[in-house]
Amino acid sequence: MANLKYSRQREAIKDYLVSTTAHPTADTVYMHVRKEFPNISLGTVYRNLNLLADLGDVNKIITADGSVRFDAYTEPHCHFCCRRCGKVMDMAPGHIAEIRRLASKDFDGKIEAYSILFTGLCNECREDS
Amino acid sequence: MANLKYSRQREAIKDYLVSTTAHPTADTVYMHVRKEFPNISLGTVYRNLNLLADLGDVNKIITADGSVRFDAYTEPHCHFCCRRCGKVMDMAPGHIAEIRRLASKDFDGKIEAYSILFTGLCNECREDS
DNA sequence: ATTAGTAATGATAATAGTTATCAAAATCAG
DNA sequence: CTGATTTTGATAACTATTATCATTACTAAT
Numbered sequence: 001m002a003n004l005k006y007s008r009q010r011e012a013i014k015d016y017l018v019s020t021t022a023h024p025t026a027d028t029v030y031m032h033v034r035k036e037f038p039n040i041s042l043g044t045v046y047r048n049l050n051l052l053a054d055l056g057d058v059n060k061i062i063t064a065d066g067s068v069r070f071d072a073y074t075e076p077h078c079h080f081c082c083r084r085c086g087k088v089m090d091m092a093p094g095h096i097a098e099i100r101r102l103a104s105k106d107f108d109g110k111i112e113a114y115s116i117l118f119t120g121l122c123n124e125c126r127e128d129s
Numbered sequence: 130m131a132n133l134k135y136s137r138q139r140e141a142i143k144d145y146l147v148s149t150t151a152h153p154t155a156d157t158v159y160m161h162v163r164k165e166f167p168n169i170s171l172g173t174v175y176r177n178l179n180l181l182a183d184l185g186d187v188n189k190i191i192t193a194d195g196s197v198r199f200d201a202y203t204e205p206h207c208h209f210c211c212r213r214c215g216k217v218m219d220m221a222p223g224h225i226a227e228i229r230r231l232a233s234k235d236f237d238g239k240i241e242a243y244s245i246l247f248t249g250l251c252n253e254c255r256e257d258s
Numbered sequence: 259a260t261t262a263g264t265a266a267t268g269a270t271a272a273t274a275g276t277t278a279t280c281a282a283a284a285t286c287a288g
Numbered sequence: 289c290t291g292a293t294t295t296t297g298a299t300a301a302c303t304a305t306t307a308t309c310a311t312t313a314c315t316a317a318t
Contacts (some may be wrong), residue, residue, distance in 0.1 A: 005265045041268040066191050080236050095231040102224035112249035120241035134294045170297040
């Protein structure tokens, strides 16, 4: 049923996500892929980002302000989002297993996934103020 | 500057949020407050929910599917969102402080807030399937 | 290589959720 | 009460995303 057919647009979208750690929004992906495919439609970008997310090839991240971002780094890790510049950064995975273990201790439903997002000021913005 | 004037609508919205642990959406709040104020506008509900959130009286929670929910319980705690019925539940606050301490070790920006959201199947939905 | 079947695309319309605008009504200090 | 200011309800506008659909691209079988 999941009859997937190759497309150059999808490959370009995936390649761009793999090449960056900036956690771009759909619109940012659109801007970049447009350099290679000037006629690509924004709908195609959304369609493929969601498809890649469903396949598990990319992560869909929702930040504290509700903006949706994409990340090709799918290993378990937390994110930090700067409230000033809006940048989303990966956090070292150092204690993720421990964090997950602690946080799930007191709940008796079936936990399948988690999202841990910290908000604050990144180093750059901290210096500016 | 924060020249706040009392309004009965705002009080009703706050009262409803305090009375429930269901983490309602703006639209659900609207439905309920309409019983007391049949002419209240959806815009008024949004305006006051955001105002209350800015004041720190309520929490604005963004779930894994991007839907926005409100919670009058402002003590630090995690949330669980059922992917089947969409219900959002509070999780015991047991290890929050410890989690936060571990996470700040992994990152050198200034962490001010966090959001920890688990997704899966709640007990009810687990039994149904 | 050609063809036939199906999936993906680009263009665009439609939708959902939220915010902005503004005249009228409500609040409140004096 | 009165006047100044905030809030409201109604509605328009906006943003992000999804749906629609004829055309194009991909691919496996001839």
